[in-house]
Amino acid sequence: MMKPNKQGFTLIEALMSVAIMAIGFAGVYAIVGVSNKVLMDTVDKQKLGYQTSEIMETLYSDKANLLTYHGRDLSNCTTITPSPTGTDTDQIDYLKSWCKKVEGEIGQKKSGDSRLIRVVKQKVGAKDVYLVSIDINGKSNKKSVYMTRLFYVKE
Numbered sequence: 001m002m003k004p005n006k007q008g009f010t011l012i013e014a015l016m017s018v019a020i021m022a023i024g025f026a027g028v029y030a031i032v033g034v035s036n037k038v039l040m041d042t043v044d045k046q047k048l049g050y051q052t053s054e055i056m057e058t059l060y061s062d063k064a065n066l067l068t069y070h071g072r073d074l075s076n077c078t079t080i081t082p083s084p085t086g087t088d089t090d091q092i093d094y095l096k097s098w099c100k101k102v103e104g105e106i107g108q109k110k111s112g113d114s115r116l117i118r119v120v121k122q123k124v125g126a127k128d129v130y131l132v133s134i135d136i137n138g139k140s141n142k143k144s145v146y147m148t149r150l151f152y153v154k155e
Contacts, residue, residue: 041143047105048145052134055098055117056147059132063153065091066130070119074099074136075109102136106143113137128153 059069068088072080077099082092102115109115120131130151137144 044105045143045145048102048136048143049147051098051101051105052136052145052147054101055134056132056149058094059117059119060149060151062091062094063130063151066119066132066151066153067121069095069117069132072117074102074115074117075113077103106136 059066065088068083068091072095074080074095077096080092080095080099082088099115106113114135114137116135118131118133118135122129122131130153131148132151133146133148135144135146137146
């Protein structure tokens, strides 16, 4: 009597190895998805950082009019209007431009989001000091940038 040939895999063994490989590939696919989301969030936050830096640099170049930016909200571009004197047309153009850029990066403002510019003037000795802070956050506070700088102004 001949012995049966026991070389090779049975159908059950082959199916088990395919199932184990499928579980492994599903895990890798999930990790790639999470990594992609984290990368996109980081890119969005970096773009907001660039927007905030651009706003801060423009404010630095317009030191004479810093107080006209105080309390300005970049949440709704249509509500940005000039002061009653109408002397702040350049500043309004800047604000509308920033508002559109921020809106393009993180979308329309939702409840809990903040897009504010604050300017506080104080005297330090004989010099005027302006504390400028910009707070931009969106997408339910997942993307948030807060920047503060001190400006010394000679008058």
